[in-house]
Amino acid sequence: MERLMKNGKLHKILHTQWFTLLVVIIVISVVTGMVNPRFFRLANIINIFEQISTLGVVASGAAIMIISGNFDISVGSIIGLSASVMAMMIKAGVPIWVVVPCGILIAIVCDAFVGFTSIVFHAPSFITSLASSSIFKGIALALTSATLQTIFGKFSFLGSARVFGVVPLMFILGIIVYLVVYFILKLTRFGRRVYAIGSNPQAAYLSGINVKGSKMLFFIINGTLVGIAATMLLSRIGAAGASTGAGIEMQAIGAVVIGGTPISGGKGGILGTFLGVLLMGLISNSLNMLQASPYLQELATGALIILAVAVSALSNRNGKASM
Numbered sequence: 001m002e003r004l005m006k007n008g009k010l011h012k013i014l015h016t017q018w019f020t021l022l023v024v025i026i027v028i029s030v031v032t033g034m035v036n037p038r039f040f041r042l043a044n045i046i047n048i049f050e051q052i053s054t055l056g057v058v059a060s061g062a063a064i065m066i067i068s069g070n071f072d073i074s075v076g077s078i079i080g081l082s083a084s085v086m087a088m089m090i091k092a093g094v095p096i097w098v099v100v101p102c103g104i105l106i107a108i109v110c111d112a113f114v115g116f117t118s119i120v121f122h123a124p125s126f127i128t129s130l131a132s133s134s135i136f137k138g139i140a141l142a143l144t145s146a147t148l149q150t151i152f153g154k155f156s157f158l159g160s161a162r163v164f165g166v167v168p169l170m171f172i173l174g175i176i177v178y179l180v181v182y183f184i185l186k187l188t189r190f191g192r193r194v195y196a197i198g199s200n201p202q203a204a205y206l207s208g209i210n211v212k213g214s215k216m217l218f219f220i221i222n223g224t225l226v227g228i229a230a231t232m233l234l235s236r237i238g239a240a241g242a243s244t245g246a247g248i249e250m251q252a253i254g255a256v257v258i259g260g261t262p263i264s265g266g267k268g269g270i271l272g273t274f275l276g277v278l279l280m281g282l283i284s285n286s287l288n289m290l291q292a293s294p295y296l297q298e299l300a301t302g303a304l305i306i307l308a309v310a311v312s313a314l315s316n317r318n319g320k321a322s323m
Contacts, residue, residue: 017260021275025282032286039289046168052281053170054232055251056274060181061225062252063273065125067185068218069198069265070118074129075226075252077136078110079245082230084140087149087240096155103234104227110136111223115216125219140242150239159236170232177225182270184221194218198265254301255280258308280304 033039058075065072086103090096110132118128161169185191193214196204205211229248234240259276261268280301287297 049171053174056174059252061222071126074133075249076245077133081140083240107227108223115219254305
């Protein structure tokens with residue numbers, strides 16, 4: 001029986017990082033609920049779902065990027081620019097059905113620019129996205145005159161709507177994004193390219209994969225998801241500025257890494273990313289419930305990411321040692 005378990009699927013599941021994450025999530029939930037029973041109230045659970053919705057969409061794009069061996073740390077600035085332009089258009093009386101596609105298109109163009117410069121100049125996407133981040137933030141500051149653009153509830157539907165009067169529409173949208181990305185990564189030829197390029201770009205090229213074209217498409221998909229996230233964020237908070245998305249790129253990368261995707265790329269999946277996002281949202285909410293300092297939340301998130309990187313590195317080392 002023990003041998004069967006060792007060689008079977010159960011053994012595999014018990015030794016996956018996402019299963020460990022699930023156990024950690026359950027433990028944190030139980031402990032927080034015991035200390036503060038309000039944690040398990042429906043209102044608080046809904047609040048957690050709302051908090052992680054936008055981050056989940058950004059993290060889904062980040063998962064594709066990191067698995068493919070790329071990085072985009074301009075995401076926060078792109079969200080700030082896209083959301084600011086949408087807010088300005090809404091204030092000017094432009095219909096929502098025109099505003100939203102324009103906002104998403106801006107994000108796509110920005111991310112395509114990051115990918116294009118990385119490909120043309122043979123530069124790491126980390127560097128081109130870092131430089132582009134300053135450019136996008138500068139454009140947003142110039143357009144808004146460094147002021148916050150408020151829309152006074154003119155686009156609150158997406159951020160406040162509830163399915164069956166309970167489940168936030170934004171959370172449903174986030175789940176749809178997860179499912180679409182899961183389908184792309186696991187069940188399509190394009191998804192296999194993501195893993196192949198992330199594992200070994202040279203080998204992928206020699207096998208006939210258009211590495212440059214695929215890389216450009218990774219950035220376009222990421223830009224689409226960033227544009228959706230900007231739309232969700234604007235609807236939820238009802239205002240936007242150049243710093244609206246500040247820091248979300250690091251949270252997204254952190255969630256992906258915590259979910260078991262190595263920084264080196266070539267491995268990972270969307271289930272782990274979802275659990276990574278959920279864990280980050282849960283820790284933030286739990287610390288709020290325990291009335292902990294906001295600084296402690298930042299510290300806890302950073303420590304969690306370092307721990308996840310360490311676990312990933314040790315797993316890779318053990319894997320090589322056993323070969």
